Amino acid sequence: MKKLFITGLLALTTAAWAQTTVKVEDAWVRGTVATQKATGAFMRLTPSANARLVEAKSPVAGVVEIHEMAMENDVMRMRQVPGLDLAAGRTLELKPGGYHVMLMDLKQPLKAGEQVPITLVFEDAAQKRFTQEIKAPVTALGGGNAPMPMNHGAHKH
Amino acid sequence: MHRTPSVSSLSSAVLPRRQALGWLAAGTALWLTGCERVSTPASGSAPAFRGIDITGASYARGFSLTDFNGQRRSLTDFRGRLVMLYFGFVQCPDVCPTALTRAAAVMEQLGPQAADLQLIFVTVDPERDTPELLRDYMGSFHPSFLALTGSADEIRRAADEFRVYYKRVPTGSSYTMDHTALSYLFDRQGRIRVVLRHEQTADDYTADVRALLAESAA
Numbered sequence: 001m002k003k004l005f006i007t008g009l010l011a012l013t014t015a016a017w018a019q020t021t022v023k024v025e026d027a028w029v030r031g032t033v034a035t036q037k038a039t040g041a042f043m044r045l046t047p048s049a050n051a052r053l054v055e056a057k058s059p060v061a062g063v064v065e066i067h068e069m070a071m072e073n074d075v076m077r078m079r080q081v082p083g084l085d086l087a088a089g090r091t092l093e094l095k096p097g098g099y100h101v102m103l104m105d106l107k108q109p110l111k112a113g114e115q116v117p118i119t120l121v122f123e124d125a126a127q128k129r130f131t132q133e134i135k136a137p138v139t140a141l142g143g144g145n146a147p148m149p150m151n152h153g154a155h156k157h
Numbered sequence: 158m159h160r161t162p163s164v165s166s167l168s169s170a171v172l173p174r175r176q177a178l179g180w181l182a183a184g185t186a187l188w189l190t191g192c193e194r195v196s197t198p199a200s201g202s203a204p205a206f207r208g209i210d211i212t213g214a215s216y217a218r219g220f221s222l223t224d225f226n227g228q229r230r231s232l233t234d235f236r237g238r239l240v241m242l243y244f245g246f247v248q249c250p251d252v253c254p255t256a257l258t259r260a261a262a263v264m265e266q267l268g269p270q271a272a273d274l275q276l277i278f279v280t281v282d283p284e285r286d287t288p289e290l291l292r293d294y295m296g297s298f299h300p301s302f303l304a305l306t307g308s309a310d311e312i313r314r315a316a317d318e319f320r321v322y323y324k325r326v327p328t329g330s331s332y333t334m335d336h337t338a339l340s341y342l343f344d345r346q347g348r349i350r351v352v353l354r355h356e357q358t359a360d361d362y363t364a365d366v367r368a369l370l371a372e373s374a375a
Contacts, residue, residue, distance in 0.1 A: 030254060033293035037285070038331070040250025063329055069251045074354055076252040076338040080328045096251045104248075104331050141254060142261060142298040 020049045020124035022086065027136035029116045031143070032109050039110060040067070040100035041118060041136050044093045047086040054083040054129070055121035062105030064118075069098060083123075112140035204368040207361040208342065208353035217341055217349040220315045222279065222305035225288040225295070230277075230305055232347045239274045239369055240343040241362075244321045246282035246334045247294050252355060253278075256338065257298040262359035263366060264299055271301075273345075274366055278304040281323040281336050283312055344369045 027043035045053065056064045065080045084099060086092050094100050101118065110116060115135040122130055211217070219232040220242075232240065241260065245253035257278070264271040278295060280286040283306045286294075291304035307315070316323055316337075323336035342351040342365060351365050 030250060031297075033290065033297055035287070035290045036247055036294065038248035038250060063331065065329055067250070067328075067333075071252075071338065071355060074337055074339050075322050075335055076249075076355070077335045078249075078251070078326070078328075078333045096255050100250055102250055102328075104329070140297070141294070142258060 020047060020051050020122070020130065022047045022051060022053075022120070022122055022132055024120065024132060024134050027118070027134050029103065029110055029136045029138045031112050031138045031141040032106060033141060034109050036109065037106050038102065038104045039106065040096075040102055041116065042094045042096065042100055043134070043136065044091050045084075045086055045120075046091040047088060047122070049088045050125045051086045052083045052123045053086065053120060054123050056101045057119040057121070058103055058116060060107055060110065060116055061103035062107065065102045065104065067100055067102040069096075069100070071097075086122075110138045112138050112143065114138045204371070206351045206365045206368060207357065208340075208351040208365050210350065211352055212348070212350050214349055217319045217352075219347070220279070220305070220318065222307040222311060222315055225292040225304050225306070227288065230303075232343065235275050235343075236347055237345055238272075239345060239366060240277055240347070241274060241366070242277045242279065242319070242341040242343070243339075244279045244281050244316060244319070244323065244336055245338070246280055246336070247286045247290055248282065249334070252338050254298075256340065256355065257295075257302070259359045259362060260302070260340075261299045263362045264301070266359065266363040267366065270367075270370055273370055276302045278302065279312070279315060280304060280306050281312060281316065281321075282325075282334050283307060283309060342366065342369065344372060 023046040025044045025046070027041065029041045030039045032039045053066065056066065058064050066084060067078055068081045069076060069078045081099070084092060115137055118134050118136055120132045120134065122132065124130060221229065221231045224230045243256055243260070245256065247253070260276045264274065267274060276299065278291070280291060286306060288306060291306060295302040295304045306312070319341060321337040321339070323334055325332050326335055338355040340353040340362070341349060342353065344350050350369060353362055353365065
């Protein structure tokens with residue numbers, strides 16, 4: 001019991017010590033047409049240690065939220081979620097049919113090929129906040145759900 | 158006490174109704190898959206669909222709404238062609254563009270036969286989905302796609318006819334829409350035949366469209 005406690009304490013300390021980073025891959029944003037005010041950003045997140053995505057910001061949107069989409073009895077329901085827990089080394093995919101970063105109150109239409117800067121705000125295991133800047137390429141609205149494979153969202157640490 | 162309710166007070170005040178609506182939505186799904194499932198005439202030639210065969214259903218009989226060019230539209234306008242109907246909204250980041258991308262893939266798969274299929278999108282968010290926005294939005298998926306809108310009452314009546322559930326859900330400073338994500342397929346005679354689900358693939362949709370196209374034209 002005591003050993004378990006110490007091991008746990010050690011693990012916590014190590015986690016807090018080493019700076020947690022989150023690898024962000026294949027980020028993309030669905031393009032919009034003029035006067036369309038909202039769209040979604042999708043990506044894959046893999047943290048080096050347990051972390052939580054708590055917020056996202058972008059200069060192209062007045063409001064950014066983390067949303068979850070679910071189908072219940074053929075009804076699509078979309079809800080804001082307060083955050084997404086990320087387990088160490090495990091990839092969480094934000095993709096159509098699940099989670100997305102919802103960009104609302106868009107300031108301009110997003111055209112295919114443009115890059116959307118997004119700031120992801122995470123909390124590490126010690127609830128210390130850290131941010132990561134990414135640039136997500138815009139995929140043509142009618143161009144399907146597949147992101148352009150050659151254009152990964154840059155992951156800076 | 159008619160102040161604008163906050164999100165939290167709204168959810169508590171509306172809960173019983175929301176539950177009731179939830180049941181209604183669940184009931185609709187049951188209805189589609191169960192009791193109301195009317196089989197095709199026992200002629201032996203009825204095609205097997207990948208979607209749910211609702212031939213002969215007493216709902217989803219038609220609509221009367223206005224397209225993005227201001228023209229009044231009803232099902233009879235499309236007689237001789239198939240119609241695929243979908244309810245959604247433009248500020249929808251996920252399910253609606255996925256459905257429309259799939260519909261565009263169906264058009265692609267159909268080749269020259271695509272001219273015999275009309276995709277119609279009915280907005281459940283007429284307040285934000287202006288005709289101009291609908292025209293731009295649909296055009297980015299396929300030049301032939303049409304969108305319909307109307308007054309809040311008209312949209313509600315059309316959705317009720319299709320047993321489509323939709324509801325405005327506040328989120329932060331804005332709102333989103335919960336809505337039924339089924340596609341309704343009419344034959345060349347304007348009869349409701351098949352309901353396809355969101356989880357189904359473009360291949361499934363194309364197969365059912367082809368099966369209906371193969372039936373003799375009226």
